[in-house]
Amino acid sequence: MSCAPSYKFEGKERDSETQNDDFGARYYSWRVGRWLSADWSAVPAPVPYANLTNPQTLNLYAMVRDNPETFADLDGHRDLGALIACGPDGGACSGINSTPITESEIEAAAVAAAAAAAAQTAQTASAQPQTAESLATQVPSAVKSAIMSSVNASNAPSGADTTGGFHEESGVAGTTAAGALVVSPDKPGPYGNPDTSDHLSTTHKAVNQSERDSIANVTVMWHVHPSGQTATHNWKQGPSVADRRAAVTGPINIVVGARNRTVYFYNGGNMNLHMSLKQFMGTE
Amino acid sequence: MSRAKVYLIRKFLGVGLIVGGTLSPALGQTAKQETPLLIAGTIPLYPRMALAAQIQGTVKIRVVTDGKRVVSLEAESGPPMLVKAAKDNILTWEFGEHKPMTFVTTFEYVIEEPAECGFSNGASVLNLPLEVRISAKGLKTCDPAVAIKPHL
Numbered sequence: 001m002s003c004a005p006s007y008k009f010e011g012k013e014r015d016s017e018t019q020n021d022d023f024g025a026r027y028y029s030w031r032v033g034r035w036l037s038a039d040w041s042a043v044p045a046p047v048p049y050a051n052l053t054n055p056q057t058l059n060l061y062a063m064v065r066d067n068p069e070t071f072a073d074l075d076g077h078r079d080l081g082a083l084i085a086c087g088p089d090g091g092a093c094s095g096i097n098s099t100p101i102t103e104s105e106i107e108a109a110a111v112a113a114a115a116a117a118a119a120q121t122a123q124t125a126s127a128q129p130q131t132a133e134s135l136a137t138q139v140p141s142a143v144k145s146a147i148m149s150s151v152n153a154s155n156a157p158s159g160a161d162t163t164g165g166f167h168e169e170s171g172v173a174g175t176t177a178a179g180a181l182v183v184s185p186d187k188p189g190p191y192g193n194p195d196t197s198d199h200l201s202t203t204h205k206a207v208n209q210s211e212r213d214s215i216a217n218v219t220v221m222w223h224v225h226p227s228g229q230t231a232t233h234n235w236k237q238g239p240s241v242a243d244r245r246a247a248v249t250g251p252i253n254i255v256v257g258a259r260n261r262t263v264y265f266y267n268g269g270n271m272n273l274h275m276s277l278k279q280f281m282g283t284e
Numbered sequence: 285m286s287r288a289k290v291y292l293i294r295k296f297l298g299v300g301l302i303v304g305g306t307l308s309p310a311l312g313q314t315a316k317q318e319t320p321l322l323i324a325g326t327i328p329l330y331p332r333m334a335l336a337a338q339i340q341g342t343v344k345i346r347v348v349t350d351g352k353r354v355v356s357l358e359a360e361s362g363p364p365m366l367v368k369a370a371k372d373n374i375l376t377w378e379f380g381e382h383k384p385m386t387f388v389t390t391f392e393y394v395i396e397e398p399a400e401c402g403f404s405n406g407a408s409v410l411n412l413p414l415e416v417r418i419s420a421k422g423l424k425t426c427d428p429a430v431a432i433k434p435h436l
Contacts, residue, residue, distance in 0.1 A: 168427070172337045177364045186338075194429035201424040203399045204338045213341060216364035218333050225427055233429045242426040245402040248336045 132275040135252055135265045139220055143173040144281055146183045147222050147256060147263075151277065153188065154224040154258045160191035165228030165258065167191050170202040173222075174215035174251070184212045186223075194233035199242070200226065218251045227259035234259065238274070239266035320349060320382035322412045328373040330393060330406050330420035334365045338422070343370045343391040347413070351384045353377075366393050370416075377413065387414065394419040401426035 128134075139147075150169035161167040168189035174182055189202040202223045206212035223243075226235050237257030247253045247268040255264045261277040334340070343362030348355050357374055359367040370391040392415075396406075399422030406420030 168425075174337075192429075197429060199401075199426040199428050201399075201401070201426050203422055203424040204336065206338060212337065213339055213363040215337065215339070216368070218337055218365075221336065223425060229432065232432055234432055236428050236430050240425070240427045242401045242428075246336065246423055246425050248333050250333060 130265075130271075130273065132263070132265055132273040132280075135273065136263070136275060136280050138252060139254075139280075140173070140181060141282075142181060142183050143220050143222075146171055146173070146185055147224075147254065148277075148281060150185065150222065150224050151256055151258050151261075154226045158188045158191075161188075161228075163228070165226045166193060166200075167226060168200050168202040168223055170204055170221075170223035172204055172206070172212065172215065172218055173220040174218040176214050177216040182211060182215050184208065184215065193230065194228070194235055195230045200235060218248075220252045220254065221248070222254040222256065224256045224258050227257075229259070237262065238264045239272075244268055317387060317414065318385065319387055319413050320379040320385065323378050323380050325377040325412075326373060328370070328391065328408055328410075328416055328418055330395075330418050331365065331369040332403060334363070334369065334393065335395065335403070335420050335423050337365075338395065339363050339365055340393045340395045341366060343367050343393070345370055345374060345389050345391070346386060347374060347389050348386045349379060349382070349384055351382055352379060360388065362391070366391065369393075373416075379413075389413055390415050392417045395422045396420065397422055399424040 150171060154167065154169045155164045157164050158167050169186070170189070171183070171185040173184065176182060185207050186202060187205045187207055189200060192200040204221070204223075225237050228235065237260045239253075239255050243253070243255055244266060245268070247266060249268065253266050255266065256262070256277060257264065262274050263277055263280040265271060265273040341363050343366050344360040345367070346356075346358040346360055348357075354374055354377055357371050359371070362370070370389075373391075374389065394417065396419050401424060403423060404421045406418060409417040409419075
């Protein structure tokens with residue numbers, strides 16, 4: 001007598017004696033096209049795995065809403081849409097037993113799964129180590145020009161900073177919802193003498209706020225650490241601890257040392273990439 | 285699927301959250317309008333990117349429900365970055381059974397002075413589902429002065 005398992009509908013094993021299909025949670029009868037027992041859930045629920053907006057799911061003996069061409073049942077409880085939403089092991093399905101699954105949730109889960117797969121692909125593609133050069137090539141020339149203007153402005157007199165080199169300049173670049181590039185410089189930061197001030201700052205307040213407000217996606221944020229110095233103090237040129245604390249994920253974060261004329265790329269972690277300002281501007 | 289569902293009667297660490305009532309002079313001005321009962325949603329926060337880029341303002345979103353959930357959102361006004369944040373939050377809302385309806389929700393994003401060195405938690409005042417006010421301290425970088433080492 002052969003004991004080889006027989007795999008039938010939905011790839012499930014058919015019991016050789018009863019001719020019923022084992023789905024894990026319960027048996028399915030191919031003869032009558034119904035479950036042999038009512039659906040159940042580990043957490044008590046009035047109608048397990050039901051979507052109260054879909055009457056088909058209220059039938060505890062029906063399979064995949066009586067629509068096997070569209071839905072699949074992998075464990076005897078839920079259709080594939082639910083599994084997409086909750087992960088194949090069902091273990092991450094917090095509250096699934098008591099939460100109805102709607103069509104829109106299934107669609108959203110499918111979209112999210114596709115997006116996650118695309119993100120995974122993109123991550124794999126971008127797994128190459130970043131370099132200062134690779135980041136610099138991602139900065140549009142119009143943004144580079146604005147950064148250069150910020151360096152020049154930081155070295156020029158501004159407000160109380162009558163000698164220049166004692167205030168920060170900064171800016172934000174991004175794209176509108178339509179994809180147009182927006183380069184939006186900031187108002188200058190306050191004057192600070194490093195002998196008497198413990199820090200300088202910028203708050204990225206836009207010169208043109210309506211222009212800034214049109215940005216849907218920020219791609220570059222930059223600021224300049226000034227060149228000014230006294231006999232005993234000057235200003236830090238590379239990214240500071242506070243710079244990293246204020247860094248946001250997504251855009252390229254740049255600080256330029258106006259004194260050492262170096263462009264630093266940083267993030268909220270330990271990214272520490274730099275290149276000369278000349279090289280960044282493509283003139284070296 | 286991570287739903288990150290937060291029931292609004294809960295108060296979370298580090299986030300000032302006030303729900304319902306007339307809690308602010310800027311809020312509570314709502315004309316009496318029939319609105320559905322909100323039973324779940326996530327806490328709206330100031331988007332970090334918008335805070336870093338100093339983008340603030342008022343967003344108005346037209347919300348259409350099907351008697352249970354949001355089925356359509358349309359921005360009437362507001363900076364796109366904040367519109368997206370507001371829409372993302374509204375999409376987490378779930379309502380009790382009600383007649384399908386349309387209403388306009390206002391999200392007010394406010395950056396408060398003085399700015400602080402680094403991000404800090406803000407405050408979200410919710411007069412749901414019509415008015416939300418989200419405030420946060422302004423963000424500034426604080427780049428330190430450095431003592432010059434004497435040449436030996």
